[in-house]
Amino acid sequence: MVVMKMKFPFQKRVKLAQGLWLLSWCATVAGATTFTLGCLLKTELRRRAEVMDNTDIHVVPNTLMIVGLASLGINYFASKICQDALDAGRFPRWKNFLKPYFAVSCFFTVLMLLSVIMSYAMKGSLESSLKAGLRNGIRFYKDTDTPGRCFQKQNIDRLQMEFECCGNNDFRDWFEVQWISNRYLDFGSKEVKDRVKSNVDGRYLVDGVPFSCCNPRSPRPCIQYHLTNNSAHYNYDYLTEELNIYLRGCREALVHYYMGLMNTIGAGVLSIFILQGSVLVSLRFLQTAMEAVAGKENTEIETEGYLLEKGVKDTIMEYLDPVLKFFLLKNGGKVEEGAAADKPAAVP
Amino acid sequence: MVLLKMKFNQQRRVRLAQGLWLLSWLAVMCGAFIFCLGVYLKTELLRRNEVMENTEIHVVPNILMLVGLASIGTNWVATRVCQDSLDASRFPRWKVLLLAWFVVAALLCCLLLAVVVLSYVLQGRLEESLKVGLRNGIRFYKDTDVPGRCFQKETIDRLQMEFRCCGNNNFKDWFEVQWVSGRFLDYTAQEVKDRIRSNVDGRYLLDGVPFSCCNPASPRPCLQYHLTDNRAHFNYDYLSEDLNLYSRGCRQALTDYYMGLMNSTGPGVLSVILIQISVILSLRYLQTAVEGAMALENPEGDSEGYILEKGVKETFEEVKVKVLTMIKLAQVDPEGVPDEAEAEKAADTAAEKAASPTPAS
Numbered sequence: 213m214v215v216m217k218m219k220f221p222f223q224k225r226v227k228l229a230q231g232l233w234l235l236s237w238c239a240t241v242a243g244a245t246t247f248t249l250g251c252l253l254k255t256e257l258r259r260r261a262e263v264m265d266n267t268d269i270h271v272v273p274n275t276l277m278i279v280g281l282a283s284l285g286i287n288y289f290a291s292k293i294c295q296d297a298l299d300a301g302r303f304p305r306w307k308n309f310l311k312p313y314f315a316v317s318c319f320f321t322v323l324m325l326l327s328v329i330m331s332y333a334m335k336g337s338l339e340s341s342l343k344a345g346l347r348n349g350i351r352f353y354k355d356t357d358t359p360g361r362c363f364q365k366q367n368i369d370r371l372q373m374e375f376e377c378c379g380n381n382d383f384r385d386w387f388e389v390q391w392i393s394n395r396y397l398d399f400g401s402k403e404v405k406d407r408v409k410s411n412v413d414g415r416y417l418v419d420g421v422p423f424s425c426c427n428p429r430s431p432r433p434c435i436q437y438h439l440t441n442n443s444a445h446y447n448y449d450y451l452t453e454e455l456n457i458y459l460r461g462c463r464e465a466l467v468h469y470y471m472g473l474m475n476t477i478g479a480g481v482l483s484i485f486i487l488q489g490s491v492l493v494s495l496r497f498l499q500t501a502m503e504a505v506a507g508k509e510n511t512e513i514e515t516e517g518y519l520l521e522k523g524v525k526d527t528i529m530e531y532l533d534p535v536l537k538f539f540l541l542k543n544g545g546k547v548e549e550g551a552a553a554d555k556p557a558a559v560p
Numbered sequence: 561m562v563l564l565k566m567k568f569n570q571q572r573r574v575r576l577a578q579g580l581w582l583l584s585w586l587a588v589m590c591g592a593f594i595f596c597l598g599v600y601l602k603t604e605l606l607r608r609n610e611v612m613e614n615t616e617i618h619v620v621p622n623i624l625m626l627v628g629l630a631s632i633g634t635n636w637v638a639t640r641v642c643q644d645s646l647d648a649s650r651f652p653r654w655k656v657l658l659l660a661w662f663v664v665a666a667l668l669c670c671l672l673l674a675v676v677v678l679s680y681v682l683q684g685r686l687e688e689s690l691k692v693g694l695r696n697g698i699r700f701y702k703d704t705d706v707p708g709r710c711f712q713k714e715t716i717d718r719l720q721m722e723f724r725c726c727g728n729n730n731f732k733d734w735f736e737v738q739w740v741s742g743r744f745l746d747y748t749a750q751e752v753k754d755r756i757r758s759n760v761d762g763r764y765l766l767d768g769v770p771f772s773c774c775n776p777a778s779p780r781p782c783l784q785y786h787l788t789d790n791r792a793h794f795n796y797d798y799l800s801e802d803l804n805l806y807s808r809g810c811r812q813a814l815t816d817y818y819m820g821l822m823n824s825t826g827p828g829v830l831s832v833i834l835i836q837i838s839v840i841l842s843l844r845y846l847q848t849a850v851e852g853a854m855a856l857e858n859p860e861g862d863s864e865g866y867i868l869e870k871g872v873k874e875t876f877e878e879v880k881v882k883v884l885t886m887i888k889l890a891q892v893d894p895e896g897v898p899d900e901a902e903a904e905k906a907a908d909t910a911a912e913k914a915a916s917p918t919p920a921s
Contacts, residue, residue: 356779428718429714431705
């Protein structure tokens with residue numbers, strides 16, 4: 213049961229070979245584009261590596277880079293094959309190469325599609341990674357004298373200013389940690405002593421935020437401290453004040469940013485996937501059409517091209533057989549050894 | 561005395577034409593590059609338009625864009641001339657145009673050189689413009705409710721954050737203006753009343769700066785207010801604290817940025833000038849060599865190419881004479897008409913004189 217049989221007169225074969233040659237060079241450029249997009253995404257993820265707890269999300273740009281490089285090779289060979297396709301003398305040397313070539317190409321093309329799906333599927337993983345990373349960043353904000361953490365303050369400040377966000381979920385996250393270092397607290401003053409005594413851990417908690425949470429769009433100079441105390445500031449209502457500080461949390465801002473980036477890249481990669489798929493399909497048609505010509509005297513006859521000689525299931529079994537045999541051989545070997553061991557044991 | 565004479569056989573002429581064709585296309589690309597450079601510089605200047613008082617500095621990107629466009633056209637004409645140069649039937653039609661082409665191309669080179677010079681010379685004007693613009697921006701910082709000025713606060717805040725600067729010359733500029741709007745001041749509070757009474761104009765002045773002056777690289781949370789009062793903050797010394805706020809003034813920061821931008825384009829512009837000059841010289845050689853060849857009996861024989869037929873001084877004198885003749889010709893005609901009229905008048909008077917005695921006698 214042949215899959216997708218099509219008739220190919222000589223002219224159509226020639227046109228197919230020429231079109232495929234152009235298409236494969238376009239696909240080579242597209243492969244380079246995929247690699248570049250992967251590099252871009254990786255760079256952007258690494259820029260904010262300090263507020264990410266794990267690097268699980270990096271599998272998306274890594275896959276894109278691998279697929280991009282592989283696609284360069286695949287399409288290079290595709291162009292070489294269709295250059296030789298119309299030459300009856302040179303086409304047969306590709307015969308043995310084509311079966312593994314199609315297997316590898318299909319694998320990488322499917323991987324391309326998988327990477328797009330992954331970029332959507334890993335949103336949750338990215339969120340939890342950012343949640344943990346930002347929580348640590350806010351906790352270690354004050355530790356500018358601790359080696360290894362001394363840049364957290366600068367990172368968090370610049371992050372909040374660039375992404376126009378405050379805190380992890382929102383600005384109230386700053387109320388729950390001590391973000392002012394003890395080096396700058398006068399433990400002799402009453403206010404400090406009261407605040408430190410007011411909680412179990414003895415931390416200096418304020419209802420205030422760092423300056424990097426301030427919103428430049430606010431019509432009034434930024435109010436950073438005593439945010440929940442309406443009487444501390446003139447003409448100020450904590451519940452209706454919207455423009456004073458950024459209301460969005462940094463986790464949401466960063467997830468939004470990276471999802472936007474991956475959506476754009478995903479759209480590009482999907483179109484490249486379609487292009488690559490069409491290259492492979494056309495090459496398969498060309499191969500089968502040219503194989504029917506081989507050995508014939510008149511090379512300009514009409515031939516049939518098809519996608520798969522047998523049905524889909526049979527073809528999959530055909531490809532998987534060598535792989536399974538490889539594993540079964542191992543098991544088969546063990547079975548044989550076991551049988552040999554049993555025999556001598558059985559003999560006495 | 562011919563200037564820089566060189567012999568050209570047919571082979572060399574062909575090579576020259578081909579090489580010049582490539583060089584001219586390169587010069588077209590360079591013209592496009594100059595245009596893009598001008599557009600980029602103009603965009604960057606327009607982005608900070610609100611803190612500049614005048615637009616004198618815009619003459620640099622304007623000239624760059626003009627020269628870029630003109631250079632694309634000029635060098636495209638050069639490619640056409642090259643293509644026709646080896647064809648004896650089509651080359652003569654370019655004869656008249658070539659003189660004008662040389663003038664235009666030389667003018668473009670001069671303009672590009674002028675741009676490089678201007679970008680250094682106008683630094684002072686840029687600083688002045690920024691000084692006034694920033695002073696106004698700081699003065700109107702609080703006027704977020706006045707139409708036309710309501711975005712000054714956001715502009716100045718974003719500027720200070722992006723360029724990592726504070727105030728005009730330094731952060732003390734904020735001590736001299738009231739940057740907190742009256743809408744947010746409690747006039748019944750003693751502190752506010754004291755501050756307002758402390759100066760002649762009744763302004764609320766304080767030794768504090770907006771949040772956008774804060775330096776994220778500081779190890780301690782930002783201190784914005786009571787900056788000169790060491791006792792207001794724990795473990796704080798006003799004179800030795802240098803990381804708390806940005807120490808650079810915004811005028812300095814912006815001038816440095818724009819000068820850096822224009823300096824980095826300097827080498828590019830200079831190399832474009834060199835390419836353009838080489839195109840001019842090569843085209844002159846090609847023109848004279850081909851014209852010389854066309855005048856020969858055997859058009860494929862050797863000819864001479866030169867830059868100037870006579871020496872520099874003689875050519876200059878010749879050009880001067882030509883220009884003066886042209887000016888004179890323009891003047892001679894109006895003078896010629898009165899002469900003719902006088903001659904006519906004299907003839908009439910003579911005729912009258914001849915006619916008048918008759919009645920007497």
